[in-house]
Amino acid sequence: xxxxxxxxxxxxxxxxxxxxxxxxxxxxxxxxxxxxxxxxxxxxxxxxxxxxxxxxxxxxxxxxxxxxxxxxxxxxxxxxxxxxxxxxxxxxxxxxxxxxxxxxxxxxxxxxxxxxxxxxxxxxxxxxxxxxxxxxxxxxxxxxxxxxxxxxxxxxxxxxxxxxxxxxxxxxxxxxxxxxxxxxxxxxxxxxxxxxxxxxxxxxxxxxxxxxxxxxxxxxxxxxxxxxxxxxxxxxxxxxxxxxxxxxxxxxxxxxxxxxxxxxxxxxxxxxxxxxxxxxxxxxxxxxxxxxxxxxxxxxxxxxxxxxxxxxxxxxxxxxxxxxxxxxxxxxxxxxxxxxxxxxxxxxxxxxxxxxxxxxxxxxxxxxxxxxxxxxxxxxxxxxxxxxxxxxxxxxxxxxxxxx
Amino acid sequence: xxxxxxxxxxxxxxxxxxxxxxxxxxxxxxxxxxxxxxxxxxxxxxxxxxxxxxxxxxxxxxxxxxxxxxxxxxxxxxxxxxxxxxxxxxxxxxxxxxxxxxxxxxxxxxxxxxxxxxxxxxxxxxxxxxxxxxxxxxxxxxxxxxxxxxxxxxxxxxxxxxxxxxxxxxxxxxxxxxxxxxxxxxxxxxxxxxxxxxxxxxxxxxxxxxxxxxxxxxxxxxxxxxxxxxxxxxxxx
Numbered sequence: 315x316x317x318x319x320x321x322x323x324x325x326x327x328x329x330x331x332x333x334x335x336x337x338x339x340x341x342x343x344x345x346x347x348x349x350x351x352x353x354x355x356x357x358x359x360x361x362x363x364x365x366x367x368x369x370x371x372x373x374x375x376x377x378x379x380x381x382x383x384x385x386x387x388x389x390x391x392x393x394x395x396x397x398x399x400x401x402x403x404x405x406x407x408x409x410x411x412x413x414x415x416x417x418x419x420x421x422x423x424x425x426x427x428x429x430x431x432x433x434x435x436x437x438x439x440x441x442x443x444x445x446x447x448x449x450x451x452x453x454x455x456x457x458x459x460x461x462x463x464x465x466x467x468x469x470x471x472x473x474x475x476x477x478x479x480x481x482x483x484x485x486x487x488x489x490x491x492x493x494x495x496x497x498x499x500x501x502x503x504x505x506x507x508x509x510x511x512x513x514x515x516x517x518x519x520x521x522x523x524x525x526x527x528x529x530x531x532x533x534x535x536x537x538x539x540x541x542x543x544x545x546x547x548x549x550x551x552x553x554x555x556x557x558x559x560x561x562x563x564x565x566x567x568x569x570x571x572x573x574x575x576x577x578x579x580x581x582x583x584x585x586x587x588x589x590x591x592x593x594x595x596x597x598x599x600x601x602x603x604x605x606x607x608x609x610x611x612x613x614x615x616x617x618x619x620x621x622x623x624x625x626x627x628x629x630x631x632x633x634x635x636x637x638x639x640x641x642x643x644x645x646x647x648x649x650x651x652x653x654x655x656x657x658x659x660x661x662x663x664x665x666x667x668x669x670x671x672x673x674x675x676x677x678x679x680x681x682x683x684x685x686x687x688x689x690x691x692x693x694x695x696x697x698x699x700x701x702x703x704x705x706x707x708x709x710x711x712x713x714x715x716x717x718x
Numbered sequence: 719x720x721x722x723x724x725x726x727x728x729x730x731x732x733x734x735x736x737x738x739x740x741x742x743x744x745x746x747x748x749x750x751x752x753x754x755x756x757x758x759x760x761x762x763x764x765x766x767x768x769x770x771x772x773x774x775x776x777x778x779x780x781x782x783x784x785x786x787x788x789x790x791x792x793x794x795x796x797x798x799x800x801x802x803x804x805x806x807x808x809x810x811x812x813x814x815x816x817x818x819x820x821x822x823x824x825x826x827x828x829x830x831x832x833x834x835x836x837x838x839x840x841x842x843x844x845x846x847x848x849x850x851x852x853x854x855x856x857x858x859x860x861x862x863x864x865x866x867x868x869x870x871x872x873x874x875x876x877x878x879x880x881x882x883x884x885x886x887x888x889x890x891x892x893x894x895x896x897x898x899x900x901x902x903x904x905x906x907x908x909x910x911x912x913x914x915x916x917x918x919x920x921x922x923x924x925x926x927x928x929x930x931x932x933x934x935x936x937x938x939x940x941x942x943x944x945x946x947x948x949x950x951x952x953x954x955x
Contacts, residue, residue, distance in 0.1 A: 395955040396955055458952060459952060459953060460953060460954065461954055462954040462955050463955055542951060542952055542953045542954070543954070544865070545865075546865045548953075548954040548955050549954075590951055590952045592952065596867075599867070600865075600867060603864055603867065603869065603871070604864050607860060607863075607871045607872050608860070608861065608864055611783075611860075614787065654777060654778075654781050655781060656781055656783070657781045657783075660782075660783070660858060660861055663861045663862070663865060664861050664864075666864075667864060667865070
């Protein structure tokens with residue numbers, strides 16, 4: 315961002331604290347505001363929550379009749395990730411930041427955090443002190459958590475856009491005013507209101523623009539308020555957004571070079587100890603069932619050789635999809651989503667048994683090698699996706715007469 | 719005798735001539751109507767074809783699983799719809815042409831057929847829509863059942879498809895006014911039978927899933943919580 319822009323942005327640092335309506339959001343916003351004032355002394359800070367109508371931001375002191383602690387606020391849970399455009403508070407945050415001439419703005423989850431970690435400083439300092447334009451958060455989690463990010467979102471976006479963001483759909487974000495203005499003027503708000511403002515949309519704009527981006531490790535991920543979803547629902551919600559951004563930026567990512575590292579702040583890595591127990595056997599049975607019953611749908615998406623490889627993997631002992639096969643499957647589903655070969659909801663739901671089949675092998679490896687081997691495993695998945703780049707580009711360019 | 723025969727022959731010939739002369743204007747009028755109907759059918763067919771292409775009907779129906787993938791020698795859905803629209807216009811034009819004749823039989827038949835045409839058309843549309851919807855429902859139920867881990871997923875999908883088909887057929891037949899009482903009874907028996915079959919299939923196929931769900935939400939009394947969180951506590955994103 316040009317220095318002149320930051321100097322003219324003389325307003326307060328603007329924070330949108332987002333969470334479910336019943337989570338004492340106004341009180342949480344007051345805490346976050348105090349935290350930011352302590353971390354950036356001498357700077358004005360305003361923490362807002364989403365208004366009752368779900369549109370526009372209200373300073374936390376004005377929420378619930380001016381009494382902090384009143385439950386009144388946002389309607390979405392950014393921690394869940396994969397936030398669709400209409401539900402996202404990003405548009406309201408951008409407008410408010412523009413109105414207040416904020417020198418930095420951030421979307422922050424309203425859930426409580428672990429004490430003793432400067433997560434807000436880690437998120438905002440690259441904008442305020444290091445002159446970055448976009449900060450993507452990353453969280454310390456057990457490798458068994460966020461398997462969809464490990465299996466698809468991270469390696470696919472890394473391979474396509476050529477930048478290595480570990481958790482692209484983290485939900486939170488920090489932006490510079492110049493980037494905010496560019497986003498606010500983007501025609502997608504009018505042309506594609508269903509997707510504009512989603513977290514995948516925001517990250518894709520940062521990855522394909524000229525802005526300086528970085529990622530910051532913010533410590534352990536705050537727990538989402540809502541119960542975890544079924545894998546098929548998460549696939550439809552999050553992967554639909556990611557595939558849509560691949561379609562939007564196809565001319566750009568097809569020319570992207572090999573993946574480059576992104577400037578990273580904070581201490582990363584996985585949480586030690588026992589994570590959630592993933593039932594590898596049940597996941598393996600899900601793949602076998604899908605292989606038996608969903609051949610008709612998969613036949614519209616995958617090539618015969620890929621289907622044969624899946625059949626072999628489902629019949630093997632132990633059942634598992636290897637990384638190159640998995641990467642090819644995901645690339646083929648992305649092309650089918652773009653070519654509208656199968657209705658998008660049905661397409662993404664039909665990916666579930668394949669995802670669980672991959673997860674079966676991943677779970678077994680985690681049990682065997684523990685947290686220590688997880689980093690190497692992620693490197694192998696990324697390498698497998700990189701190997702499928704030519705396949706993806708070739709199939710994407712000739713989608714007419716989609717016959718796998 | 720030869721004179722008499724000649725006279726009768728000429729009289730018969732004249733009567734035929736007069737009859738033809740009487741029919742000729744009607745025939746010409748019918749030909750004109752049929753010709754107009756042919757032209758209108760060609761026009762309607764082209765308009766419908768173009769509208770279907772503009773709406774990407776083929777792609778949408780294939781995406782939803784209503785139509786099979788394209789294959790050589792197989793007409794696409796938009797082609798069939800356009801052909802159906804053209805033939806419908808032609809049939810109505812032919813019936814309108816028949817009604818030109820003032821004979822009681824032809825005008826009566828054509829009038830009854832013309833009055834019946836809207837019912838037949840709506841019945842056909844109901845049946846076609848039901849057939850299409852049944853395929854969408856079948857695929858959605860199949861995928862959903864597989865994701866729930868139900869072993870009888872294909873049976874469920876097939877059952878759901880036949881349910882929709884039977885409802886659509888019953889509605890179409892009722893609209894056509896064919897065997898209304900018999901159809902209602904047959905529909906009730908068939909529908910009830912399929913619902914019972916599906917309920918048994920879900921009950922038997924999903925008992926493990928139900929048991930797991932109950933264990934998760936209603937753990938046995940006195941049992942300590944699990945030391946490690948399980949799959950139900952995992953956020954996939």
